[in-house]
Amino acid sequence: MTEKSKPDKARLVELFRSFIDPEYVIEDAETQRPYECDGLSMYCEMPLIVVLPDTVEQVQRVLQICHQQGVPVVARGAGTGLCAGAMPHAEGVVLSLAKFNRILAIDPLARTARVQPGVRNLAITEAAAEHGLYYGPDPSSQIACTIGGNVAENSGGVHCLKYGLTVHNILSVEMLSVEGEKLSIGSQGLDSCGMDLMALITGSEGLLGIVTEVTVKLLPQPEKAQVVMAAFDSVQKAGDAVGGIISRGIIPAGLEMMDTYAISAAEDFAKAGYPKGAQALLLCEVDGTAEEVQEHIAQVESLFASFGATSIRTSQSEAERALLWKGRKSAFPAVGRISPDYYCMDGTIPRGQLAHVLTEMQRMSDEYQLRVANVFHAGDGNLHPLILFDANVPGEFERTEEFGGRILELCVEVGGCITGEHGVGIEKIRQMPIQFNAQELRQFNAIKDAFDPAGTLNPGKGVPTLRHCQEHRALETRPMPATPDTTGAA
């Protein structure tokens, strides 16, 4: 990409530097490099300019300038996202909200925190701890990821089964429209009046506006938490046990499943005491008052036994609970040790389809000659198959991508959906026409138009344009049509 196709760059840089500290208007490739991709490093692109404003007024002016000149704007938090939602646009501005990292207020009576979008997820919990409170959603990246990014992708985590996704844990946002005008969305109460745009904004991947402030709900720290680990000699039995717990009316704080590859890799890495021969492992955490936990843990143990668990172990101390979780939490990097590269998928299925989908995935794994490890939020049917591959073997990345697409199509087939918590971004935009009919996609486009008629906010992500959609349908005999303009190997 040459300067020729970006005629405004010098003028834009000059304009931005008239009100943003020049050091934070980044135009050179070397300094821009860290912004080339998000956590899904197989989709990369260098931007025209990166800016890091530090006041809402500066963000407004950036938006006004880009709007006037038709320049794409891609908002960015910590860049930990996993769907290429924050991948730059070659002719656009990356608008980093990294400097918006202040916790503005914590109200322990209302149990809320008002924070800037660049505040890290875990920093909210740390700041709330002195009041005995914490912020619920806990993505694996919670040390690094920001609340603005969490809102953009409607992030989840292990504890979302009981406490909900980001959309269930925020009350209001302040945002700027594509023209730089201020909008207040949501309210401090349970309901908001007017049209409820809160959920629409949550998960909108920077397509509808730029969030400049978020008010999150805080939860009281539970008095007690315990985890039960159960091993099974078949995935079917473990899947049935998950259904058994949920249908019994117990809502665990987390209910996670790992398959035999993941168990073995995690155990080698974390030495958590996982039974390496098992076909499936469940971790079920219960939290609440001491009495409630005692009662539910007994029920969970007895249910696991009745579904044929080959071993059951319940944490007897906080240290033991932390150890049992350590294996799960380090499962992704642990799998990274047994393969040069892995591709983490994200799809959701009805709980009843767990065993069928896992079996079918194993069949595809044989077909594509690619191993797949499963570590996932079983309680809410949110799968995370990790496809193991080697990017240095010619053709292996393309096979991985196609396998990944097939997994997503399988999720849709059984009544599920192509994302659980990672979002659509660029990664899954080709699966959107499988999930949604033409009228639904037209409706998404109409809403995008209602916020951003010129289409300069994060173009090419989240919602396929109608042209893309027709292209897809024209090509639909090929399972994964290539879109060379957005794809580049890591």
Add this chain to the structure above:
Amino acid sequence: MTEKSKPDKARLVELFRSFIDPEYVIEDAETQRPYECDGLSMYCEMPLIVVLPDTVEQVQRVLQICHQQGVPVVARGAGTGLCAGAMPHAEGVVLSLAKFNRILAIDPLARTARVQPGVRNLAITEAAAEHGLYYGPDPSSQIACTIGGNVAENSGGVHCLKYGLTVHNILSVEMLSVEGEKLSIGSQGLDSCGMDLMALITGSEGLLGIVTEVTVKLLPQPEKAQVVMAAFDSVQKAGDAVGGIISRGIIPAGLEMMDTYAISAAEDFAKAGYPKGAQALLLCEVDGTAEEVQEHIAQVESLFASFGATSIRTSQSEAERALLWKGRKSAFPAVGRISPDYYCMDGTIPRGQLAHVLTEMQRMSDEYQLRVANVFHAGDGNLHPLILFDANVPGEFERTEEFGGRILELCVEVGGCITGEHGVGIEKIRQMPIQFNAQELRQFNAIKDAFDPAGTLNPGKGVPTLRHCQEHRALETRPMPATPDTTGAA
């Protein structure tokens, strides 16, 4: 309104009768009369035609015809709404979903029910009871109101403090666009992919489409529930006690407050044993496992005592619990016995503002020479002031309406909002420009346009058109500008 201004009526009736049982295409005034208003009977209008289709295909054809001819369509459930959201349009069709009253499936494993929009709220709970499940949101009208209406107004109820509003308890809807095309919104899982339109549709008051099917979440029946009643000699102390409970981390199943007028009226009616001299009464219900309830009830009792309760009584049996709630549940009709008419308002305020707002309302009550009784969801700050008036006294309704508007403005002033669970409809459309700035209203209009460019779905409700908004601002020195075309005394 004469036939002259509705030139298409005869032709429309003929068209509708070509595919709907002619008896259910209602054109005569006498049979139309029950559709003249919803539960807010002070806003009435006779429609052009009422239709009661009984298949989705029939609804599609009604929509297609109305869309082609530019005829307004007002969807209607049981007509129990309290914001005139279902008030007919004089030149439009009332589309009653009353015949869509089938429960299509209950899945006890997934804990969901798939129902048609005309199913009554309580009928879902009754049908789920055999599985030990129930549907959470419980508006006072739950015997009669339908789930379609609940979705349209995002209805709440006593138990919403713990279990959420309608938006928190539904998973997906099938809907028809204004052109009659089918859209699937939401998913069976925690997350949905694509733009999250679920919350946008919930509470959209029939402005964006017609819901033809709803999948709701079901909750496990709690093992136990107990209620604590506490009396206070000042509203301030009761308000502080509400804050105390919430900040302690207890989330009651319900936390209701009544003031002295309401206590007295309810006690005369229900003989629930309420202390008639008290200035404020709190009812706090806790549910969960037996152990959890025991622990939380003890904490609630001790908190109430520490905030200066003059009497505390805890239900010791299901019969006693039902009796204590009977007074609260009959408070509205009970107040109806002490005044010829009453106007039930609905606004939400931050919990910390409870005492201030109640005091200020008392001052306004003196100013307007109109009594006001308060019965409300204190836990989530959702007020229901009942203004007592006599529609036969000239000018008293107009004074009531103005007083009501002032209460809503007060809610906005203290950081709250103009509706908690009843919706905007026609009733509160004049307060929308107080709550929202011009850019926010423009955004609402853009979204309305994205679904319904011609504006034929429930026109005049929910979202003020920009013209209305400018009118409001032009007149904003007058607190309540009259809109004679939408207002008619009951």
